[in-house]
Amino acid sequence: MATIDITEATFDQTITENGIVFVDFWADWCGPCRQFAPVYSATSEKHPDVVFAKVDTDANQGLAAAANITSIPTLMAFRDKVLVFSQPGALPAAAFAELVDAVKGIDMAAVHAEIAAQDAAAVDSAE
Template sequence: MDKSPTTGAGREYRGAMATVDITQADFGQTLEDHEIVFIDFWAGWCRPCQAFAPVYSAVSEQHPDIVFGKVDTEAEQELAAAAAITSIPTLMAFRDQVLVYSQPGAVDAGTLAGLVDAVKGLDMDAVRAEIAEGGAAE
């Protein structure tokens, strides 16, 4: 399985763009093809989303080994509903296809960078064991 952020879901992820648009059609494949995926659920009319976008983009440029996706909740209403999005922006992080973080609200660059480091440093065997025992992975 290719874990590089440049392939997967039938398209190139790294090029001129630091972040990529994720749709319902490629959401599952994106998670399957990449070890770590961050997803920002947003909408164009949302001022906190607009303020968070450059922070998210800047941090994504510092981590080319991770996919930083964006889901437009207006265009992808079914995906947003399936993800139980009730407030935007909402940031989710997946590692090995496991949701390890989900929180509404914008964060600053330092907090987001710390979150990236935390997700990279997770002991996924311990996370899976915790999930198997009925605990939360977040």
């Protein structure tokens, strides 16, 4: 699958409607962003079961602010609507391939159980 461009209007829908979504926050003027773009695109072609989205931070400043983007490129990965990875900086192809495989391998039942336990603990401490 080729990469898709997403905006403030389509971000939530993209995360909600897809099991695994990688999001590359970038800008035209950013050298490391331009270097990472071919790696991101090539990886997207190898994983048709994963959505690879791009957010132009200049055109979507509100979304970049809401996502706390302070450095670009920043790469995020969502699995079942849960943010499972967020890191600034461009990755080499081999490291990015390993990351995609790692996100695919996450035991989401365990992640959801941990989130539920944290939510329950927060409710208990608030009472």
